[in-house]
Amino acid sequence: MKKESNQNRIRDAYDNQPVSLDKAELWQAIESELPPEEKERKFLLWWFAGAALLGIALLLIFLPGPTQEAVQPPSSAFAQKPAQEPLSSPSDAPVENALTKEAKTEAAKDVVFSEASTDSKENRTALSTPPPQTPDANPSTASSSSGQNQQAVIAMEDQTTAPSQKPKAPLLTSNEVADKQDKNTVPPRTAIGLSPAIQFKNPGLLPTTSPEEQAIPTVSLPDWPPKTQTPKWQMSLSAGYLSSRRQYNSGNATVRNLKEQNETELPGWGMNYLVQYRILPKLSIGLGLEYQQLRERIDWEGVTDVRQTAVESDSASFFIYQSVRVFHPGTLSRTETDYTRLRDYNDIHRLSLPIELQFDLWQRGKWGIGLQAGGKINLINWASGRFVTADDEVLDVQRSKQLFRKRGGHALYGGLRLAYRLGQQWGISWQGQYERQLSDVYREGDFGYRYGLWAQRLGVNWRF
Amino acid sequence: MSLLKIIQDCIDNKREAQFLLFDTFSDFVIRICERYCPDVPTAKDLSQITFIKIFKNLSAFDVRKGSFKNWIQRIAINECLQFLRKKKLLVFVDDFSTVRLTEELEDDAPSDDHLLAHARIRELIDALPSGYRTVFLLSEVDGYSHKQIGEELGISEATSRSQLFKAKKALKKNWESTSPIRKALQG
Numbered sequence: 001m002k003k004e005s006n007q008n009r010i011r012d013a014y015d016n017q018p019v020s021l022d023k024a025e026l027w028q029a030i031e032s033e034l035p036p037e038e039k040e041r042k043f044l045l046w047w048f049a050g051a052a053l054l055g056i057a058l059l060l061i062f063l064p065g066p067t068q069e070a071v072q073p074p075s076s077a078f079a080q081k082p083a084q085e086p087l088s089s090p091s092d093a094p095v096e097n098a099l100t101k102e103a104k105t106e107a108a109k110d111v112v113f114s115e116a117s118t119d120s121k122e123n124r125t126a127l128s129t130p131p132p133q134t135p136d137a138n139p140s141t142a143s144s145s146s147g148q149n150q151q152a153v154i155a156m157e158d159q160t161t162a163p164s165q166k167p168k169a170p171l172l173t174s175n176e177v178a179d180k181q182d183k184n185t186v187p188p189r190t191a192i193g194l195s196p197a198i199q200f201k202n203p204g205l206l207p208t209t210s211p212e213e214q215a216i217p218t219v220s221l222p223d224w225p226p227k228t229q230t231p232k233w234q235m236s237l238s239a240g241y242l243s244s245r246r247q248y249n250s251g252n253a254t255v256r257n258l259k260e261q262n263e264t265e266l267p268g269w270g271m272n273y274l275v276q277y278r279i280l281p282k283l284s285i286g287l288g289l290e291y292q293q294l295r296e297r298i299d300w301e302g303v304t305d306v307r308q309t310a311v312e313s314d315s316a317s318f319f320i321y322q323s324v325r326v327f328h329p330g331t332l333s334r335t336e337t338d339y340t341r342l343r344d345y346n347d348i349h350r351l352s353l354p355i356e357l358q359f360d361l362w363q364r365g366k367w368g369i370g371l372q373a374g375g376k377i378n379l380i381n382w383a384s385g386r387f388v389t390a391d392d393e394v395l396d397v398q399r400s401k402q403l404f405r406k407r408g409g410h411a412l413y414g415g416l417r418l419a420y421r422l423g424q425q426w427g428i429s430w431q432g433q434y435e436r437q438l439s440d441v442y443r444e445g446d447f448g449y450r451y452g453l454w455a456q457r458l459g460v461n462w463r464f
Numbered sequence: 465m466s467l468l469k470i471i472q473d474c475i476d477n478k479r480e481a482q483f484l485l486f487d488t489f490s491d492f493v494i495r496i497c498e499r500y501c502p503d504v505p506t507a508k509d510l511s512q513i514t515f516i517k518i519f520k521n522l523s524a525f526d527v528r529k530g531s532f533k534n535w536i537q538r539i540a541i542n543e544c545l546q547f548l549r550k551k552k553l554l555v556f557v558d559d560f561s562t563v564r565l566t567e568e569l570e571d572d573a574p575s576d577d578h579l580l581a582h583a584r585i586r587e588l589i590d591a592l593p594s595g596y597r598t599v600f601l602l603s604e605v606d607g608y609s610h611k612q613i614g615e616e617l618g619i620s621e622a623t624s625r626s627q628l629f630k631a632k633k634a635l636k637k638n639w640e641s642t643s644p645i646r647k648a649l650q651g
Contacts, residue, residue: 007604010589013582014605019494021508026494029508030515037479411571 049379052287052353056235151327234284238272238429240454242292266348268294272454274356282360290354290376296346349382359415366421372431373414410438429454467532486515492533493540498545500588501600507556510547514540542608545616548598554617556595556627588638598633604630 243266274288356374363369415433422428432451470488473481490511497510515538525535548554589597598617602608603624608616609623617624 010585011605014495014499016582017495017498017586019491020498021494021511023487023490023494026490026508026511026515027483029512030486030519031479031482033512033516034479034482034519035477037477134511450510 012379049353052289056273056288063443097172110338163401232278234276234278236272236274236276238454241267242268242270243451265292266296268292268317270349272354274354276358284358286354286356286374288354288356290350290352292348292352294348294350296348347382349380350378351380352376352378368419368421370417370419370431371414372417374412376411376413378410411435412438426455468527471522471525471532474519482519485518489533489536490515493536496537496540496606497544499605500541500598501547506547510540510543514543517543537606541602542616546599548594549618553594554598555593556619558624588635592631592634595627596634599624599627600631600635 270290270292272288272290274286276284276286278284354376355372356372359371361369361371413433413435415431417429417431419427419429430451430453470481470485473484473538493514494507494511497507497514498504501507501510514536518536521539529535545554589600592600596617599613602613602616603610610621610628613619613624619627
């Protein structure tokens, strides 16, 4: 008793000891050695996320909708039979029959020469517009030239020489042109597949024999096969089921006699919004936002061997300390007693910025296979969980209410995608990915496989 | 604001929370440092090192393993012991003459004031050789077992027991021979 009293007096003597140090000065010294506050970094992160969202919103607003003409099959009769009879197509017949020779000559005088451009759309517009100053022309000419089947128009090549200085060349039909070319053994000046620009921009390269020949009108044709205009920018919204299997890297954990289940399943769902830019015809890069909700379940069996027994006779205290330490690789560690089987649930919410490269490996009809690889910058992680026994008895209620908000969880991933197009803008895809953690929301070096069944709505165009 | 919230904010490197933590535990830490190293500049340096170590290792603190105060106490004591070992100030003597100490204390005037009594107790303990004092403080004030003391100081359990016994004997002799302290303890 007396010993205890003396011990208390000694402890009191130190507990009531006045502090002689200047605390303000001490705090200043400590503060100078602490790392600076990370306010700026947080601001930068949120600014980055905000800018990404704004960019996505602006793209949504200003990007054009689906371009039907890009995938529209050629509907004109002319275009359907381009190779067999390019110069004597039925569409030429009404023109040939309707125009008299005089009318053709007069019309030839008044033809406004226009430089053909490489843009097929612009070319089509120019060609389908009737000549502006042809009052004498037969109305059937105009109607036929503006018709869908009358995309071939008659034009003249020489734009520099005045019509008065040149001999008046008769306007020939395509059949006449072909006949004349055969007779003079001159290579044809129009060829299927060559763009009008090449034909008009390089007249000097073609062999010319006479002024009359120079005046031979050429027939320009639309491109065949039509150029598919794949969009440079593309957006996709995906949502789907996720199933991950992850293997833990337990590192240097000194847990004995605890059979740790190193592999766990994380079922859940996710949403992904991606804005993509096509760098190459089959390669595109994308940036977006991804939200994932996963539920993790880990089973533990056995007990650790962290037992400590101390007998203190000197201070007349005697205690035996025995504990079971359950080790969780990442989010928690816990001391409990007498539990041999535990099940650990974690609910994980993640918001991340994926940066992804996609490569279209193969496509046939509505099916497509692609490769994708990229990285994820995790913006926010939430995790909440609880321990339960094998009988689902909740051991740790406190923890179930507790939210773990941790930084990190950045990852690299890569995988395969099998997609099937359901419509112009809808599709489903199965994705298998390998993902490796780069930082320690769980533990650096964790890796896993993720399989997802996604439904996708594409903002601009479906690529497969 | 709960302590856990303050700790979490400190982990997030929030200066306000760090100051709050410092303000709450500064007296506690400084007292530990002054207890083991009565020299004021040394105690200040050790307090500073202790707090920096606390802030850097807060994420390693596990509330399930023990109280935060104990965790801080352990860090502070470890820092002090490390300093004493480094500076070779820990000398474990086999014999210690209590006469000199008694003679020195006899010159002081007696007092009934408790605070003064505490000061005299501290003076008595501070006057002990460093080996005695450290073992005595670890055992009697901070509640370390001899096994733990042996591990911390790199000595055997038997040496720890012996040092504690001799320290107690020396103190007892001084208490009995100095009337102000006896008076204070009896009162």
